[in-house]
Amino acid sequence: MSAQSLSYAIDEQDHLVKVDAGYYSFAEKNGWAEAGASLGRSLWDYVAGHEMKKLQRMLVRRIRDEVGDVELPFRCDGPGVRREMNIRIVARPPGRAVLFSAKVRAEEQREEPQPLLDPEVPRGKGEVEMCGWCDRFEVEGEWVEVEEAARLLELFNRPELPALNHGVCPDCSKMLLAA
Numbered sequence: 001m002s003a004q005s006l007s008y009a010i011d012e013q014d015h016l017v018k019v020d021a022g023y024y025s026f027a028e029k030n031g032w033a034e035a036g037a038s039l040g041r042s043l044w045d046y047v048a049g050h051e052m053k054k055l056q057r058m059l060v061r062r063i064r065d066e067v068g069d070v071e072l073p074f075r076c077d078g079p080g081v082r083r084e085m086n087i088r089i090v091a092r093p094p095g096r097a098v099l100f101s102a103k104v105r106a107e108e109q110r111e112e113p114q115p116l117l118d119p120e121v122p123r124g125k126g127e128v129e130m131c132g133w134c135d136r137f138e139v140e141g142e143w144v145e146v147e148e149a150a151r152l153l154e155l156f157n158r159p160e161l162p163a164l165n166h167g168v169c170p171d172c173s174k175m176l177l178a179a
């Protein structure tokens, strides 16, 4: 376990106006190649999937308008690591800037890297839905951890991996709406 943290802030138009050193080192470790060009871009360029964007936009709006701040658990796994994090989202009126601070709560090496989580791995036919908040996958109607998904989808016997479709599982959808 390590004590990594990162933070970033958006202005009233949801543009990234500040990112800290933790953001860059995290980006580098997780292969977000364009992180260096983040400043000035819309936060929503970095949120994958229509449904997740919609939920997070609603959450940010509620934090600005009524709630003030929330803290939520989320997952940020990598191919070789299982990572549990917390994110605190705080509105700063009257400018309505919003500050996001995330920190690693627990980190564990995976026994074998999970190719499903590797953005560099080429994708072929077929699609699998991944929740952008908890990093679980939907297989035959169930939301399961990546290891279970790999087993159920028999990924190790396939010549190519299915494409990832970024969505939101019902548990996370409920949590984001209730935050």
Ligand SMILES: [Zn+2]
Pocket (backbone or CB within 6 Å): 131, 132, 133, 134, 135, 136, 168, 169, 170, 171, 172, 173
């Ligand atoms: Zn989820």
